[in-house]
Amino acid sequence: MTTRILFVCLGNICRSPAAEGIARALMPGLEIDSAGTSDWHVGEPPYGAMQAAARSRGIDLGSLRARQVQPGDFRRFDLIVAMDSDHLSKIEALRPAGSETPARLFTDYAPETGADHVPDPYYTRDFDAALDLIEAAAAGLKRSVLPGT
Ligand code: 4NP
Numbered sequence: 001m002t003t004r005i006l007f008v009c010l011g012n013i014c015r016s017p018a019a020e021g022i023a024r025a026l027m028p029g030l031e032i033d034s035a036g037t038s039d040w041h042v043g044e045p046p047y048g049a050m051q052a053a054a055r056s057r058g059i060d061l062g063s064l065r066a067r068q069v070q071p072g073d074f075r076r077f078d079l080i081v082a083m084d085s086d087h088l089s090k091i092e093a094l095r096p097a098g099s100e101t102p103a104r105l106f107t108d109y110a111p112e113t114g115a116d117h118v119p120d121p122y123y124t125r126d127f128d129a130a131l132d133l134i135e136a137a138a139a140g141l142k143r144s145v146l147p148g149t
Pocket residue numbers: 009010011012013014015016040120121122
């Protein structure tokens with residue numbers, strides 16, 4: 001069973017903490033965390049504009065703090081979910097020998113959107129578009145890991 005899910009983006013201050021907050025709200029009881037492929041923002045709370053956009057949807061990201069993804073995450077989680085293919089490559093480069101923990105693209109859970117990655121709102125400045133896509137993918141992820149709920 002998939003009960004422990006890690007979301008990964010680049011900085012762990014926009015997309016993956018938003019995915020963490022939305023997934024926690026959708027799937028209470030599961031163990032959900034997020035991390036970045038970089039160490040650029042380690043220890044920082046989510047980016048202010050993303051916190052504000054999430055708050056307007058009833059999601060509070062204020063207590064989250066950025067950390068970097070590490071090889072031990074392959075043991076700690078049942079599923080690792082990346083926001084784009086670059087993150088997926090960097091995650092795969094950390095995979096310990098013999099680990100079979102699946103690592104997937106988040107957008108694979110939202111084929112109806114036609115998206116193949118979650119665009120980085122730190123650059124696009126479109127935090128609501130990122131949240132729309134994250135909400136769609138989180139709903140698909142829920143249907144995948146908790147079928148029938
Ligand atoms: P994230 O967004 O990967 O969704 O957290 C970014 C945040 C910061 C930077 C890049 C992406 N940065 O270059 O500092």
